[in-house]
Amino acid sequence: MKSQFNKKTIFVFQTKLMSLKKASLFILIILVIDQVSKIYIKTHFMLGEEVRVFDxxxxxxxxNDGMAWGAEIPGAYGKILLTSFRIIAxxxxxxxxxxxxxxxxxxxxIICQSLILAGAIGNIIDSVFYGVIFDSSLGQVATLFAExxxxxxxxxxxxxxxxxxxxxxxxxxWIPIWGGERFVFFEPVFNIADTAISTGFGLLLVFNKKAFPKK
Incomplete structure (x- = not known):
């Protein structure tokens, strides 16, 4: 009886370990795609440069110097507070x-959590390290590991x-208030990490009952 219990415990532990490994691999893949795309853009584009793939x-x-949608925390230490908050999150x-x-x-x-975590880590890497490994992209293509x-x-x-x-x-x-004005949909510019976070939250909303089943 004790032997069967030990085997069952080991099996459950191994199953959980494999699930954690799969989640970690999933997160790593998203992080690699996110960082490769960002580093490529930084080392091949000047700030504001655009390539039209389709209309x-x-x-x-x-x-983006602040939070989502370009919002910022005012003050000399606003950026540090924001980055510290992201690390805690x-x-x-x-x-x-x-x-x-x-x-x-x-x-x-677990998939939603992995997406959100991967996106959060992807953007925190920019906030923590990009300021000390790249030079400015304004009017020039940035250099990786710049002096x-x-x-x-x-x-x-x-x-x-x-x-x-x-x-x-x-x-x-005929549209009230905004009629006759220029309108762009979808206007925000984002990255792979943002996409992962948005997808994770979106899936949580759509599959809320499956993600949090009532016991």
């Missing part, structure tokens, strides 16, 4: 993922490049 999809190099999400694997949570929840970097540790800028102006035109006059 509705363009590669546009911009840098990564720690909490990592624990949440580990705890979910430990409790044999639904696979969809004169553009910033400081914890004060790097997040690289964005994916731009989908699916609609870019003048709104009809």
């Amino acid at each position: 509705w999809f363009r590669i546009l190099f911009v840098e 990564i720690g909490l999400i990592s624990y949440w993922l580990w705890d979910s694997v430990k409790k044999n949570s639904p696979k969809i929840l 004169e970097p553009y910033g400081q540790l914890l004060k790097g800028k997040v690289v964005d490049m994916l731009y989908f102006p699916i609609y870019n035109g003048i709104l009809p006059e």
